[in-house]
Amino acid sequence: MTEERAQHSVSPSPTASTAVGIGSLVLAAVASWSSLLLVVQGRVIPGWGVSAALLVMSFVLRRALTRVDDPADAVRVPRSRARWARLGNGLLIVTAVLGTGWGAVDDLISDAEYHVLRPAGPGGCTVVVRETSFLVIGRGEAYAVGRAGLALGTSGSWTVDDGFRPVDAGAYDVRWGPDGGALLIRGTASDPVLDGGLTDIDCGW
Secondary structure (H helix, E strand, O other), X not given: OOHXXXXXXXXXXXXXXXXXXXXXXXXXXXXXXXXXEEEEOOEEEEHHHHHHHHHHHHHHHHHHHOOOOOHHHOOOOXXXXXXXXXXXXXXXXXXXXXXXXXHHHHHHHOOOEXXXXXXXXXXXXXXXXXXXXXXXXXXXXXXXEOOOOEEOXXXXXXXXXXXXXXXXXXXXXXXXXXXXXXXXXXXXXXXXXXXXXXXXXXXXX
């Protein structure tokens, strides 16, 4: 068997390519509208950034997997299934792009800042905080990031008067125990914490 024929024999079918592409797009759409974030080597990648990366990866994967040396011998997907696949792809792409754009614009408008707090807890559990401010209100969300570097949602949130950012100002305490941790946010006399301020941190030990 020639090298060309061997490469052709292992080429993926259009069905497999479609499944991989749709799977990647589903992940991108979910990530774009969720409260997840990823920490890689101390750098925080928000959900919309994860979604953007997944979108690019889905396009690259589909392009790579649909390369067939001899298109005439390729297995053809039924026309009705291909039409539904294109429709599904389109909806997923729109959903992911809108979510990614919304997240990026929200971070830009609210001047979002992400902080990886120290010390970390047992098992590498880490607190990541997202702080924003808009007009006279400051907000913050805490994430519990486990050993894998991924947080699937927020652990707690708070609101501070006058757009104050307690974590950026160092007005916080992180305490760890054998069963988890706690993040205490401290306001000031002129910029008090209006809501929240004490968040339990649990990485699922």
